[in-house]
Amino acid sequence: MKKxxxxxxxxxxxxxxxxxxxxxxxxxIVFAAGSLIQPFTELETAFEAEYPQIDILAxxxxxxxxxxxxxxxxxxxxxxxxxxxxxLPMLMYQVNIPGTETPYANWYISMATNRLAIAxxxxxxxxxxxxxxxxxxxxxxxxxxxxxxxxxxxxxxxxQLMTFALAQDFFENSDIFDTFLQDQFTNRIRLIDMGNxxxxxxxxxxxxxxxxxxxxxxxxxxxxSLLEAGEIDYxxxxxxxxxxxxxxxxQLPASLNLGEEGMDDLYGKVTVQMDFQRFATVEPxxxxxxxxxxxxxxxxxxHPASAALFINFMYSPTGREIMQQNSHPLLDxxxxxxxxxxxxxxxxxxxx
Amino acid sequence: MIxxxxxxxxxxxxxxxxxxxxxxxxxxxxxxxVQEIVETIADKDVARSIGITFLAGGISTAMGILLGLPLAxxxxxxxFPGKSILSGIIDLPLIIPHTAAGIALLLVFGRQGILGQxxxxxxxxxxxxxxxxxxxxxxxxxxxxxxxxxxxxSTVDVELEHSARVDGATAWQVFWHVTLPIAWRGILxxxxxxxxxxxxxFGAVVILAYSPKIIPVLIYERFQGFGLSSATxxxxxxxxxxxxLFIVLRWLANSxxxxxxxxx
Numbered sequence: 001m002k003k004x005x006x007x008x009x010x011x012x013x014x015x016x017x018x019x020x021x022x023x024x025x026x027x028x029i030v031f032a033a034g035s036l037i038q039p040f041t042e043l044e045t046a047f048e049a050e051y052p053q054i055d056i057l058a059x060x061x062x063x064x065x066x067x068x069x070x071x072x073x074x075x076x077x078x079x080x081x082x083x084x085x086x087x088l089p090m091l092m093y094q095v096n097i098p099g100t101e102t103p104y105a106n107w108y109i110s111m112a113t114n115r116l117a118i119a120x121x122x123x124x125x126x127x128x129x130x131x132x133x134x135x136x137x138x139x140x141x142x143x144x145x146x147x148x149x150x151x152x153x154x155x156x157x158x159x160q161l162m163t164f165a166l167a168q169d170f171f172e173n174s175d176i177f178d179t180f181l182q183d184q185f186t187n188r189i190r191l192i193d194m195g196n197x198x199x200x201x202x203x204x205x206x207x208x209x210x211x212x213x214x215x216x217x218x219x220x221x222x223x224x225s226l227l228e229a230g231e232i233d234y235x236x237x238x239x240x241x242x243x244x245x246x247x248x249x250x251q252l253p254a255s256l257n258l259g260e261e262g263m264d265d266l267y268g269k270v271t272v273q274m275d276f277q278r279f280a281t282v283e284p285x286x287x288x289x290x291x292x293x294x295x296x297x298x299x300x301x302x303h304p305a306s307a308a309l310f311i312n313f314m315y316s317p318t319g320r321e322i323m324q325q326n327s328h329p330l331l332d333x334x335x336x337x338x339x340x341x342x343x344x345x346x347x348x349x350x351x352x
Numbered sequence: 353m354i355x356x357x358x359x360x361x362x363x364x365x366x367x368x369x370x371x372x373x374x375x376x377x378x379x380x381x382x383x384x385x386v387q388e389i390v391e392t393i394a395d396k397d398v399a400r401s402i403g404i405t406f407l408a409g410g411i412s413t414a415m416g417i418l419l420g421l422p423l424a425x426x427x428x429x430x431x432f433p434g435k436s437i438l439s440g441i442i443d444l445p446l447i448i449p450h451t452a453a454g455i456a457l458l459l460v461f462g463r464q465g466i467l468g469q470x471x472x473x474x475x476x477x478x479x480x481x482x483x484x485x486x487x488x489x490x491x492x493x494x495x496x497x498x499x500x501x502x503x504x505x506s507t508v509d510v511e512l513e514h515s516a517r518v519d520g521a522t523a524w525q526v527f528w529h530v531t532l533p534i535a536w537r538g539i540l541x542x543x544x545x546x547x548x549x550x551x552x553x554f555g556a557v558v559i560l561a562y563s564p565k566i567i568p569v570l571i572y573e574r575f576q577g578f579g580l581s582s583a584t585x586x587x588x589x590x591x592x593x594x595x596x597l598f599i600v601l602r603w604l605a606n607s608x609x610x611x612x613x614x615x616x
Contacts, residue, residue: 065576072579145463153577205397208480208563215480217562218576230464231479 025055028306029076033063033083033155033293034221035114035237038244039326040081046322047313054306062154062219064284067091070298071104077298078307083155083238085110085294089337090284097300107341108296109311109349112323112330114238115259115291116159118250124233130250136167139234140180141213147223147235148216151189151202151272156220158200158272158286160236163256165191165198165270166288170255184212197269204276238291243327264289292331297343308345315349377591384588392585398570402593405566408482409551412490416497416546421539424501425527429510446495453491454559461487461560484561489550497539497546504538505531537605544601548594 032040037060044056061069063082069075071091082088085108092105118135120127125145130138139146151157168176168191177191187203208214215232217223223235224245239259242249254260258267267288274284297307313319315330323330334350336342342350392398427439445453461468461478468478478484508531516526532539554568562569567590575583 061576068577068579150577207397207565210564215562218573226479229458229462231458231462 025053026303026306028054028056028078028303028310029301030056030058030079030081030310031066031069031077032058032060032079032081033066034060034219035083035156035241036060036081036293036328037221038241039323039328042322042326043310043314043319046318047310050313050318051306051309054309056310060219060221062149062157063087064091064155065153065218070300071095074098076300076302078301078303079295079310080105080298081111081293081295083114083291083293084159084286085292085337086287086289087155087284088294088296092296092298102299104298104300105296106299107336107338108294109342109346110331110335110337111293111295112328113259113291114240114293114328115251115257116156116163116236117239117242117252117257118234119227119237119242119245119247120234120250121227121230121248123230124248126233127248130234132250132253133171135250135252136164136171136176136180142211144213144234145232146214147226147232148214149220149223149236150206150216150218152206152274154219155291156236156238158202159258159291161189161200161272162258162267162270162286162288163236163252165200166256166267168198169269170253184208184214197271200270200272202272202274204274240326240328258288258291261290294337304343305345308343311346312349377595380584380591381588384585388585389589389592392589397565398567398586398589401565401567401570402590404482404485404564405551405568408485408489408566409547411482412486412493412550413497413543413547415486416490416494417539417543420494420498421501424498425505425531427498427502428505442495442498444495445492450492450553450555451559454488454556457484457487457491457556457560478560480561480563482561482564485557485564485566488557488560489553492553492556493546493549496549497542500542500545501535501539504535504542507538508534540601540605544598544605548598551594 030040030044040058040060044058048054048056059069063084064087066080066082067087068091070077070080080088080092088105088108093103096103118130118139120130125143126138126141138144148160149157151161164177164180168174174193181189185203186207186209187205189203189206190201192199192201206216208216215223215226217226220235220237221241223232223237224241226232227235227247228245237247239249239251251257254263255266267290270288272286295311297304297311301307314323315334320330336350339350423442427435427442448456458479459465461471461484463469463472463477463479471478471483476483478487512534513526513530516530517523521529551566552568553566554572557566558569558572565573567586571583571586571590574586
């Protein structure tokens with residue numbers, strides 16, 4: 001008798017909780033930039049409440065990684081949202097779905113913007129000293145732990161390097177970039193001054209040295225918990241993310257935060273390149289420009305109709321409100337690249 | 353003969369399961385060419401990563417033996433209130449999700465953690481350091497060594513220990529000259545399992561120490577960042593190295609045991 005009871009208990013523990021699952025729903029696979037994790041998770045809850053037959057399966061990665069899941073790992077994804085809209089034409093328009101003449105995408109919506117800033121805590125080292133004038137000096141101090149995201153995988157990764165390069169002109173000091181980065185990586189990140197343009201070159205193997213005071217992670221949101229735990233003192237993050245987490249924020253001047261309208265001529269003086277063949281078919285070049293998020297439905301999306309529902313929902317008053325509350329308002333008016341390819345289901349949002 | 357000994361279907365079930373284990377390993381090895389393996393061995397980052405992995409695995413296993421054997425012995429011989437609770441505590445790392453273990457360790461060994469701050473006084477840091485890898489590996493694999501050693505100690509006849517005590521041996525001498533020589537094989541087996549479990553750990557280590565990258569982290573990063581073709585040769589190489597060491601250690605244990613038995 002006791003044996004039977006034990007057996008039943010084990011069975012219940014193993015399978016009991018899984019049987020709570022309801023009937024089969026249509027999955028909607030969303031791959032988005034890490035910085036969208038909070039607003040998109042709230043959108044997911046609100047969306048699923050309105051469309052209970054759809055189950056959103058969301059994954060968040062560095063923006064380059066998001067696209068690689070589609071074009072290199074050949075996963076079938078319904079929605080791609082990148083923190084750098086330039087990645088979409090570069091990596092998806094130019095690459096055809098294997099065995100077809102169709103590119104992975106041929107349109108995108110300019111979704112939102114953001115500004116780069118420095119997140120810290122009141123307990124961070126030199127928190128009472130840091131200003132928008134001396135931040136680069138503080139971050140270069142060997143006893144200050146700085147969190148960087150990997151420029152090979154994440155948009156903040158290459159944007160924070162652009163900020164350092166732009167800071168050289170802004171503060172009229174040509175040592176800022178090298179002072180911060182020297183001896184921090186086993187292979188150097190180089191800044192090449194070509195006169196009117198500066199090129200940052202990223203080595204294929206990017207490892208911090210043993211004495212380094214930099215901690216690097218695959219995406220900027222992966223630095224959040226390290227900052228919370230006090231493992232790092234400062235991290236480069238988007239303003240929306242800093243506000244969502246309630247960190248202290250050091251705002252950067254307009255010339256450095258990559259978030260201001262009409263400053264692309266200035267931002268464009270910096271370009272980031274990889275020292276190696278990163279993608280099978282395209283060689284990406286990241287040009288400095290105003291931060292713009294892009295969203296699209298890949299041509300091989302398994303559930304394009306549900307995907308359109310989600311984007312429409314994001315542009316509904318409820319969706320806009322959620323984005324607004326997360327300090328990440330959607331751009332107005334809605335701008336679409338290649339509007340002639342935009343699915344008819346989505347034309348409404350351009351007329352709002 | 354086998355058919356006579358076992359209920360029908362057992363052999364089929366057993367073979368299926370063995371295939372389930374062998375097939376993925378075999379396919380990984382077969383999908384990598386010899387040339388790729390050679391190139392991977394020449395890859396400085398892989399070599400360094402293997403070095404760090406084995407070093408950290410070695411240190412954590414050594415510390416496991418040093419601190420775990422006394423605990424295992426107490427658990428085997430002692431009879432005290434709360435023993436079953438203690439036994440449950442020892443098993444905790446086996447049921448905690450490894451990422452949760454990593455977070456728990458970060459809270460204790462991180463720069464702001466109790467032990468992190470304590471060890472910082474002597475210049476020992478854990479986040480993104482070798483020390484972090486060691487504690488990550490040790491935490492998740494320790495129960496394997498302790499439990500195996502406790503079982504090994506329990507196979508030693510207590511009467512044997514008693515008679516040694518009666519003959520005037522100290523508790524240390526009894527442990528060293530009577531218990532350990534009989535129990536060592538089970539302990540060695542536990543040691544090998546702990547080591548193997550340690551070097552294959554990902555979840556707990558990656559939270560505490562993303563770099564220096566141990567092999568499981570390097571494989572994950574290459575898979576995520578550079579794709580299958582970049583990750584598979586590293587995985588295959590690690591499989592080869594570990595299989596080799598595993599077989600050698602098992603063979604060593606067996607042959608030592610045989611030698612001991614033939615002396616008798």
